[in-house]
Amino acid sequence: MKKLDYERPILNKVNAGMPDKFGMKTKTATLSHIEEHSVHDILKEFGSPVYVISEPCIRKTYRTAHKAFSTRYPRVQFAWSYKTNYMNAVCKIFHSEGAWAEVVSGFEYSKAIENGISGDQIIFNGPEKSKEDLERAITDGAMIHLDSLDEFYFLGELAQKLDKKANVALRINLDAGIYPRWDRFGFNLENGEAWHALNRIMLHEHMELVGLHTHMGTYITAVSAYAIAAGKLADMAVRLQRKFNHSIKYLDLGGGFATKNTLKGAYLPGADTCPSFDDYAEALTSALLGSELPPDKLPLLLLETGRALIDEAGYALGSVLANKRLVDGRRATVIDIGVNMLFTAFWYAHEVMPTKLNSEQTENTTIYGPLCMNIDIIREAIQFPLLQKGDAIVIPRIGAYNMTQWMQFIKLRPPVLLIDEDRKIHVIRKKESFQEFNAQENVPKHLK
Amino acid sequence: MKLKRNVAVSENGFLFNPETGDSFIVNPIAKEILNYLKEGYDIEKINQLILDRYEVDLVTLEKNMEDFLKMLQHNELLDR
Numbered sequence: 166m167k168k169l170d171y172e173r174p175i176l177n178k179v180n181a182g183m184p185d186k187f188g189m190k191t192k193t194a195t196l197s198h199i200e201e202h203s204v205h206d207i208l209k210e211f212g213s214p215v216y217v218i219s220e221p222c223i224r225k226t227y228r229t230a231h232k233a234f235s236t237r238y239p240r241v242q243f244a245w246s247y248k249t250n251y252m253n254a255v256c257k258i259f260h261s262e263g264a265w266a267e268v269v270s271g272f273e274y275s276k277a278i279e280n281g282i283s284g285d286q287i288i289f290n291g292p293e294k295s296k297e298d299l300e301r302a303i304t305d306g307a308m309i310h311l312d313s314l315d316e317f318y319f320l321g322e323l324a325q326k327l328d329k330k331a332n333v334a335l336r337i338n339l340d341a342g343i344y345p346r347w348d349r350f351g352f353n354l355e356n357g358e359a360w361h362a363l364n365r366i367m368l369h370e371h372m373e374l375v376g377l378h379t380h381m382g383t384y385i386t387a388v389s390a391y392a393i394a395a396g397k398l399a400d401m402a403v404r405l406q407r408k409f410n411h412s413i414k415y416l417d418l419g420g421g422f423a424t425k426n427t428l429k430g431a432y433l434p435g436a437d438t439c440p441s442f443d444d445y446a447e448a449l450t451s452a453l454l455g456s457e458l459p460p461d462k463l464p465l466l467l468l469e470t471g472r473a474l475i476d477e478a479g480y481a482l483g484s485v486l487a488n489k490r491l492v493d494g495r496r497a498t499v500i501d502i503g504v505n506m507l508f509t510a511f512w513y514a515h516e517v518m519p520t521k522l523n524s525e526q527t528e529n530t531t532i533y534g535p536l537c538m539n540i541d542i543i544r545e546a547i548q549f550p551l552l553q554k555g556d557a558i559v560i561p562r563i564g565a566y567n568m569t570q571w572m573q574f575i576k577l578r579p580p581v582l583l584i585d586e587d588r589k590i591h592v593i594r595k596k597e598s599f600q601e602f603n604a605q606e607n608v609p610k611h612l613k
Numbered sequence: 614m615k616l617k618r619n620v621a622v623s624e625n626g627f628l629f630n631p632e633t634g635d636s637f638i639v640n641p642i643a644k645e646i647l648n649y650l651k652e653g654y655d656i657e658k659i660n661q662l663i664l665d666r667y668e669v670d671l672v673t674l675e676k677n678m679e680d681f682l683k684m685l686q687h688n689e690l691l692d693r
């Protein structure tokens with residue numbers, strides 16, 4: 166006789182609370198395959214945990230975003246924000262779609278060059294640019310985005326010594342009606358600081374003002390903010406034209422588009438609240454086209470979109486390590502994916518999906534990572550099905566920031582896989598090895 | 614280990630504890646175990662009955678059983 170499917174016995178207390186007025190579904194979604202590959206087979210072949218990136222998804226997302234803007238504004242250029250995910254294979258996919266590079270350090274700059282991007286297609290942002298970084302950027306003709314007056318003086322000196330003209334843009338922070346206001350980067354618009362700096366640049370012999378830039382923040386769900394910012398930058402460009410008869414080449418509206426991930430503490434799931442690329446594009450380009458910018462000399466619209474282009478394409482695959490019962494009766498499930506490889510768990514309530522369900526039963530569960538530290542929590546409270554040790558889980562939408570902000574704490578970083586358009590799997594970053602890692606260290610003679 | 618006499622388990626897995634006023638929902642396998650407990654079967658016997666009927670190994674079952682009994686205890690559903 167065939168035996169019945171087993172699931173562990175559970176006892177769920179009925180809480181006579183207010184029913185959710187949105188009638189949100191509590192059904193757990195499962196994910197057994199990624200781009201036609203079974204999650205089980207991937208874990209069996211490459212070990213657990215592992216990151217998986219979908220090339221078809223990256224290309225599809227990029228094309229959707231590009232189309233949303235280029236059908237509304239004649240001159241659009243994306244620059245891949247390296248810090249979001251600088252796996253070379255990922256960068257190369259974006260570059261092959263036509264994206265330039267946006268970098269914020271000498272390290273990222275070197276990566277962009279290695280990935281075949283020429284200096285004049287590199288946007289160099291960020292508060293830290295060393296002497297060597299700036300000299301290289303001046304020589305390459307990169308777009309150097311100034312962050313402070315100190316940097317203005319420093320760059321001026323270096324350009325003069327090299328007897329070259331540096332391509333310069335100004336990073337501007339402004340009030341676009343959203344909170345928090347990132348005023349620590351660049352020059353403020355409302356208090357006149359930005360205009361003052363622009364005048365200095367215009368009068369500098371060794372600087373060529375090529376663009377105006379703002380990056381207002383990240384995960385901005387208010388599309389109106391982009392309309393306000395675009396309007397303000399356009400006005401600034403018109404003012405420059407009037408005073409100096411100088412046409413700037415581009416307006417760079419930065420990144421910041423939201424993704425379908427749900428922010429911690431949000432009442433509605435991100436999938437329901439995230440504006441589409443069309444929504445952002447409509448607001449932003451309407452403001453540009455409605456501005457005083459001369460229609461025959463519209464500047465290039467640059468976008469440094471990060472998370473919205475890559476989040477969806479990344480998955481973390483892992484396994485259940487243990488089930489426990491907390492003192493207050495809550496279920497705790499420990500998985501082998503911790504905040505070391507899922508830094509975004511600090512601000513997202515990531516979805517955690519089993520690969521299959523034996524029943525619809527769930528328990529109120531806290532999901533912990535494997536690290537020996539108290540803050541290693543993937544989900545504080547989630548209605549979660551009854552998984553057993555060894556069962557596979559998938560965390561979707563993790564392509565942004567996790568493969569750059571990952572930390573090496575008590576264990577080494579897992580491998581990163583790419584599934585290409587023919588559904589072939591490639592290891593694009595090897596699992597770190599103890600030997601390689603330890604070789605970085607040096608023990609002084611007297612301690613040997 | 615026995616379920617409190619006045620705890621009622623309904624056909625569709627609904628559980629009511631009149632002492633505390635708490636209600637619970639259990640899955641079918643838990644309902645089966647609760648009924649065995651009500652009958653006064655010991656844990657060893659219950660484990661054997663479950664093993665005979667379900668696709669599960671003894672180690673997994675014992676772990677899950679221990680956890681389930683802890684939850685019954687925690688919610689004051691067992692006789693001392």
Ligand SMILES: Cc1ncc(COP(=O)(O)O)c(C=O)c1O
Pocket residue numbers: 246249267290291380382383384419420421422469470471472473565
């Ligand atoms: C200057 C700059 N541009 C672009 C980005 C990408 O932002 P996002 O991932 O929110 O699109 C960032 C991220 O912090 C940034 O600092």
